[in-house]
Amino acid sequence: MEKISMFKKIILTSAAIFVLYAPTTQAAEAGIKEIIDVPFEFEGPFGTYDKAALQRGLMIYRNVCAGCHSLKRVAYRNLEALGYSEDQIKAIAAEYTVMDGPNDDGEMFERPARPSDKFKSPFANDKAAAANNGGALPPDLSLITKARHGGADYVYSLLTGYAEAPHGIEVPEGKHYNKAMDGNVIAMAAPLSDGAVTYEDGTPQTTTQYAKDIATFLTWAAEPEMEQRKQMGVKVLLFLFAFAGIMYLVKRQIWKNIHK
Amino acid sequence: MSAGPRTPFENPVVEWVDSRLPLFTMINKEYGVFPTPKNFNYFWNFGAIAMFMLITMIVTGITLAMNYAATTGVAFDSVERIMRDVNYGWLLRYIHMNGASFFFIAVYIHIFRGMYYGSFKAPRELLWIFGVVIFLLMMATAFMGYVLPWGQMSFWGATVITNLFSAVPLVGTSIVELLWGGFSVDNPTLNRFFALHYLLPFVIVGVVFMHVWALHVTGSNNPSGIEPKTQQDTLPFHPYYTMKDSFGLVVFVAIYAIFIFFMPNALGHPDNYIPANPLVTPAHIVPEWYFLPFYAILRAVNFDIGIPFTDIVFIEAKLGGVLAMFGSIVMLLIMPWLDGHPVRSARYRPFYKIALLVFVVAVFGLGKVGGMPADAPVIHFGDFFTLTTTHISQLLTLYYFGFFLAILPFLTKFEKALPIPESIHDSVLKCKSSCGHEA
Secondary structure (H helix, E strand, O other), X not given: OHHHHHHHHHHHHHHHHHHHHOOOOOOOXXXXXXXXXXXXXXXXXXXXXXXHHHHHHHHHHHHOHHHOOOOOOOEHHHHHHHOOOHHHHHHHHHOXXXXXXXXXXXXXXXXXXXXXXXXXXXXXXXXXXXXXXXXXXXOOOXXXXXXXXXXXXXXXXXXXXXXXXXXXXXXOOOOEEEOXXXXXXXXXXXXOOOOOOOOOOOOOXXXXXXXXXXXXXXXXXXXXXXXXXXXXXXXXXXXXXXXXXXXXXXXXXXXXXXXX | OOOOOOOOOOOHHHHHHHHHOOHHHHHHHHHHOOEEEOOOOHHHHHHHHHHHHHHXXXXXXXXXXXXXXXXXXXXXXXXXXXXXXXXXXXXHHHHHHHHHHHHHHHHHHHHXXXXXXXXXXXXXXXXXXXXXXXXXXXXXXXXXXXXXXXXXXXXXXXHHHHHHHHHOOXXXXXXXXHHHOOOOOOHHHHHHHHHHHHHHHHHHHHHHHHHHHHHHHHOOOOOOOOOOOOXXXXXXXXXXXHHHHHHHXXXXXHHHHHHHHHOOOOOOOHHHHOEOOOOOOOOOOOOOHHHHHHHHHHHHOOOOEEOOOOOOEEXXXXXXXXXXXXXXXHHHHOHHHHOXXXXXXXXXXXXXXXXXXXXXXXXXXXXXXXXXXXXXXXXXXXXXXXXXXXXXXXXXXXHHHHHHHHHHHHXXXXXXXXXXXXXXXXXXXXHHHHHOOOO
């Protein structure tokens, strides 16, 4: 009796504690942040990236974001994961010019980018990037979905979160009101608008669709290993559950006489 | 180690080795026939699980070190290279990163087990003290490990925690500069933290050896808290507990794997995916979850301690916080002498049981407020008083120390224990008739 009740107590206590703990992630953040929960294909234990969405997201990055934001941890060769062939990747890389060198004469020289190069950054360094953006440094986007609470949902919410500032909220000159930003004030002007980028596959050319595609692309940029990780995880867990079952049976068999 | 009488082995190779170094005799004595109380519940799995985690951390850690560069300019990049370009680097890193959390989970449960069933009491005080030393070393190792990726939380966490030592009178500043290797958290700090992060796990291995050695001298405690008396009370360690430990371990690893493969960053902070920047302070600097209760105790002391109504201050708030934080560990160290009640197991100590379970809730509560901003309002009582996170952490800290310094000595003197069974065998039989099936 007492043993059971103790276990019950412990289980109940831990359950209560778990409930108490669940919403622990920075509940009391300053300013009201509105993060929309978007259903992405890559969510869940079996989620995979939608390659078409990744390709559209790449397009948005190259046409819109890349004006200010670098993506310096991703190499052109990584685009293979988006479904591009080697030649297509070579062609994409060749559209960029990068500085290389020094050559045997000691001179730096420019050459077309190769698949092994990382994505070319729009500015030479952080200072130049900040100077060209009114003093605010546009963050590198390679890890942005891992570096913000809410991840892909946050990116989507930020890009669709521009609105008129509610009455009584002062937005400084040159800044913008955004529902998803910390403190609701952001330096970046709304980067997306309906029809700004042309999709050739008939996908709706709306701000919300753009935001969803770029959020997918940036999640891939931050977690290129995700598909492999989840697929391996399913196998590992299947094995562990089966193994645990067998171990339990063996344990019971061995302990059989002791329990009598 | 045993130089006693030896039974010869049949296998000639084994016998040749054993007659020169009784390795096999030792293994058989300590892990084969080792008499172990037969009534362990699954709480007794967590020692073996913690051992497994230690080995996992060392193996993945050494492999990661082969690809990591401890220089401020490239540390973050080298970790990202591991994640993206090293074969299965993401797997190694996620095993290691989440491994720290699961090592602490195992050890916290292991410590709770020791407290609940009175495993710290005579004759196991030294065994318990080795355990607390391991816990302290783990905390130091984990703290320094968190600095290595050189993200924002790495840098600012290191800044906050190392600055604590400046509160020590007279030598505080010198200690901090020694830790930093300079005048701020910078490249020398990262370098020495990496060196120590690599060293300390092996020190832990050494203390674990002492811990296990001491365990094999006194033998294990058990849920009834009664020492084994006859052969009826014990079982050989193998195959009974090797098997039971293996089963428990696989279940534990399955839960651990869910985190590694499906939510690898759930226990971390997003800010640590932003490269360290000494010029930008994060909105809230929070340590890893397993330090939050101690962080809450640290922040709970926000007042100077001195003579009331005068300007005389003995202990400034900062030093008070540091003393409270380290004091919370000292409480564990001296617990065998704070609780002198002759009955070990909380099973037969109804009041101790309640006090301890409240203590566990208090520690979780401290963890909760430790993760929240200080002085954040929680409940408003009209215009008179607002209960803040700091107030809650002060109340819970009071209970934390009250539990050790007041409740334990009080219960030692006044708590009347329930009737204790004659023997372990007896307690199992009693349980059979009234508690149903229990492994």
